[in-house]
Amino acid sequence: xxxxxxxxxxxxxxxxxxxxxxxxxxxxxxxxxxxxxxxxxxxxxxxxxxxxxxxxxxxxxxxxxxxxxxxxxxxxxxxxxxxxxxxxxxxxxxxxxxxxxxxxxxxxxxxxxxxxxxxxxxxxxxxxxxxxxxxxxxxxxxxxxxxxxxxxxxxxxxxxxxxxxxxxxxxxxxxxxxxxxxxxxxxxxxxxxxxxxxxxxxxxxxxxxxxxxxxxxxxxxxxxxxxxxxxxxxxxxxxxxxxxxxxxxxxxxxxxxxxxxxxxxxxxxxxxxxxxxxxxxxxxxxxxxxxxxxxxxxxxxxxxxxxxxxxxxxxxxxxxxxxxxxx
Numbered sequence: 001x002x003x004x005x006x007x008x009x010x011x012x013x014x015x016x017x018x019x020x021x022x023x024x025x026x027x028x029x030x031x032x033x034x035x036x037x038x039x040x041x042x043x044x045x046x047x048x049x050x051x052x053x054x055x056x057x058x059x060x061x062x063x064x065x066x067x068x069x070x071x072x073x074x075x076x077x078x079x080x081x082x083x084x085x086x087x088x089x090x091x092x093x094x095x096x097x098x099x100x101x102x103x104x105x106x107x108x109x110x111x112x113x114x115x116x117x118x119x120x121x122x123x124x125x126x127x128x129x130x131x132x133x134x135x136x137x138x139x140x141x142x143x144x145x146x147x148x149x150x151x152x153x154x155x156x157x158x159x160x161x162x163x164x165x166x167x168x169x170x171x172x173x174x175x176x177x178x179x180x181x182x183x184x185x186x187x188x189x190x191x192x193x194x195x196x197x198x199x200x201x202x203x204x205x206x207x208x209x210x211x212x213x214x215x216x217x218x219x220x221x222x223x224x225x226x227x228x229x230x231x232x233x234x235x236x237x238x239x240x241x242x243x244x245x246x247x248x249x250x251x252x253x254x255x256x257x258x259x260x261x262x263x264x265x266x267x268x269x270x271x272x273x274x275x276x277x278x279x280x281x282x283x284x285x286x287x288x289x290x291x292x293x294x295x296x297x298x299x300x301x302x303x304x305x306x307x308x309x310x311x312x313x314x315x316x317x318x319x320x321x322x323x324x325x326x327x
Contacts, residue, residue: 001037005046009053012178012210018048020180020208026050028071029105031098032114040124041115041131055109055212058082064218070109070211074164075100077108087216089225089244093167096229099236109211112165112175112191113203116158117238118147129155129199137199145304146238149312151266152300156199159263160192161238166262167227169270170244171216179209188214192267202267220256223248228319230263230311239263241312243319254278254287254324261295264312271295274316283324288317 009015019026025044027033028051036042055069058080066087068077077083078094098106120126120138127136139147139157148159165188173188192203205211225246231237242262248255257278261269273294281287292313299309 002040002043004037004044006049007046008049008051012053012055012212015048015050015053016178016180016208016210018046019210021046022207024048024208026210028107029073029110031102031106032110036115036122039122041122050210061215061218066216068108068214068216070107070213072108073104074098074106074108074111075103077164078103086219087167087171087225089170089227089246090164090167090216092227093163093229093242093244096227096242097163108164108214111162112168112211112214113205114162115202117161118158119143121158129195130158130202131200133198133200140302143304144302146240147302147305148266149264149299149301149305149308150261150269150296151194153195153197153199155197156195156266157302158195158199158266159238160265160267162268163227163229163239163242163262165268166242166260167225167244168214168216169260169268170225170246170258171219172258173217174215175211176213176215177205177209178212179206183212185215188268189270195266199266219246220248224323226319226322228315228322230315241308241315243312243316245316245319245323247320247323249283249324252282252284252324254281254283259291259295259316261312261316264299264308271316273297278320283320285317288320289313291320292316 023045055071057069061067074094078091084091121128126138147157175186227244229239229242239262244260246258257275259271259274274291277291277294
């Protein structure tokens, strides 16, 4: 790890001011950043500690939804009574990720910003367009079993690793951002950027901008939700495929459906195609399979990960069954 300057911010304005300089990184839980600094993947000249900022609360939003501060720890969100009762998909997603020790440290904002777990990104001996734009993508012709099949480009096939962000995508969360030019709110589906020819640019944050909170909309009474994760082992493992489903039902008919997929996309993957297949139709095997086919129609599997296409379809179908058959 190279030497760096350390600055502890005590208010949002000073954090934003310090973070706007070149080669500066914010740190809270540090569960991703510190690892990458040790590997020389991240090489900030200054680290701004934001743990003292007043962003650690879970509270009701003005519209009856839920506002989660950027510094709320993942374990606190997962075990929050309101989250468990009204947004169970989020609690399930968080508890399926990492380990208890990491969840006790990791923050809401940090989870949204975590970098890919692509082995070639994390090993500086290999070319990686996320680390060094224009250097190439070693994963395309390398071992790519864990990599993405949706949203890829000739410059990057890395998978977004977050479980929480997949659930938030299905919940249609919004992200509140503070920068030198003021505050702004961005829908989560517009927060992440497709890799295209610029995979090093992963989201819409400008230099110095800071996530301050995430807001979940108020859900209609009777809304059902669930998260299912498929992985190589039962704990402390990243998804091969996952699905988050949020549904409103009228008897056996789907009134409203939101679907997001994880483990298969270059970003948390909202599938409007699957939603369109399901809304207004009866919840049955035929329509679930049609929705899964629609969700994966644009898949571009690589040499080692073609199995993810069928795995993702089955994961989504299973999650749809669980949600629509809930009491």
